[in-house]
Amino acid sequence: MEVDDDNYFASNETLRYNVRFIIRHPAIDPDVITRTLQIEPTRAAMVGSFMKTPKGETLQGRHRDSVWSCTLRLARNRFFFREVVDLIEKLEPHKAFLVDLIESGGEASVNIDLPGDTNIGDILPWREVARLGALRIELGIEVFPEFN
Numbered sequence: 001m002e003v004d005d006d007n008y009f010a011s012n013e014t015l016r017y018n019v020r021f022i023i024r025h026p027a028i029d030p031d032v033i034t035r036t037l038q039i040e041p042t043r044a045a046m047v048g049s050f051m052k053t054p055k056g057e058t059l060q061g062r063h064r065d066s067v068w069s070c071t072l073r074l075a076r077n078r079f080f081f082r083e084v085v086d087l088i089e090k091l092e093p094h095k096a097f098l099v100d101l102i103e104s105g106g107e108a109s110v111n112i113d114l115p116g117d118t119n120i121g122d123i124l125p126w127r128e129v130a131r132l133g134a135l136r137i138e139l140g141i142e143v144f145p146e147f148n
Helices: 030-037 081-103 126-134
Strands: 016-025 043-045 050-052 058-062 066-075 107-115 137-144
Touching (some): 030 043
Antiparallel strands (some): 016 066, 016 107, 043 066, 050 058
């Protein structure tokens, strides 16, 4: 069977995805994460603080852990793992901090959010997977059927 690449694969105009880096920890002040990594978070909250909606409205529940996240919204590039490799390069100088964060009860992950209505894919080479592992960062992929 012959595949017409022009019709089978999504055009660059329809390609879109998010790369999210998320840290959770039972006690750390999110400001310490920001200062150490020198990356501005998209969202951050201290353990015990009231939860808020993405629009900033206060909810009744409180955060069980400190949370810190940075989301990159990207488009027009099929190769989303390039952004992960760029993130790894920014994080490697802070390996000791990240390992200590994980060993003291925290968790860190890079999540790729993909639309469910577009053909998009990439491969993360094993060497890059090993670099993520050395930083104790997990990799997640999530598909959203109605991606906004």
